[in-house]
Amino acid sequence: MPAQSAPSRPPRQTRRRSYDQYCAAARALDAVGDRWTLLIVRELLAGPRRYTDLHADLPGVSTDMLAGRLKDMESAELVTRRRLPPPASAYVYELTDRGRELLPVLRALAAWGAPALDEPRPTDAVRAHWFAIPLLGALEGLGAKVVQVTLDEGEFHVRAGGDGQGEYGGAAYGDGPAADAEVRLRTDAATCRALVAGELTLAEAVESGRVELQEPTEIHVP
Incomplete structure (x- = not known):
């Protein structure tokens, strides 16, 4: 009796990429609902x-x-990949106009998540520029085009009008210092957390000394 061959395996099913719901929220989550996607957007907004x-x-x-995730985001036309000219000769990822339109989404998520921030957990990584998006509103209120913030963990700067169409190519903020900063502040992560959570206004933080104005030394803080 001839040996029976092993039954063939069914073809492997690919993971579904859509909720298949005719709903704007579902369509949005089809594109950005996967783990890490919005945090990649956060980084590329810089x-x-x-x-x-x-x-x-x-x-x-x-x-x-x-x-x-980057490949998925390219397919969804949220990011593009391009090669820098010599001598850099490196590839970079950047947001498309549609990708930059997610800035208000990140701002809303940051505002919603602020009450849960509390003190950093022992396992938490910290980057200074992660405070940039939740602080955009307060820092833009200073009326300066570019505001630089220095923390013990590093520096970041925010640019008013970073909407994807303006002078700075849509970068809402940047990691590191800014040579063209009109206002420079120094503070700490705990004060940033209090500002983000609404426990403290920028004016109160300056008055109490928790935010130090480095340049100019005097400015109207609303």
Whole structure:
């Protein structure tokens, strides 16, 4: 009696990428609802980034996961990949106009999540520029085009009008100092958390000395 061959395996099913619901919220989540996607958007709102830079500022993401998410985001036309001219000769990822339209979404999420921030957990990574998006409103209220903030953890700056169409190519904020900053502040992460949570206004933080005005030394703080 001839030996029976093993039954063939059914073809592997690919993971569904859609909720298949005729709903605007569902369509949005089809594109940005996967883990890490919106945090990649957060990083790219600071401007074009190399893959290695993204990986460094997204602690916890694996290289395979990051590569996969970036590929998905390219397919969804949220990001593009381009090569920098010599002598850099490196590839960078940057948001498309549609990707930059997610800034209000990140701002709303930051405002909603602020009450849960509390004190940093022992396992929490911290980057100074992660405070930029939740503080955009308060810092834009200073009336300056560019505001630089220095923390013990690093520096970041915000640019008023970073909407994807303006002078700075849509970068709402940037990691590191800004040579063209009109206002420079120094504070700490705890004060940033209090400002984000609404426990403290910027004027109160300046008056109490928790925010130090480095340049100019006097400015009207609403």
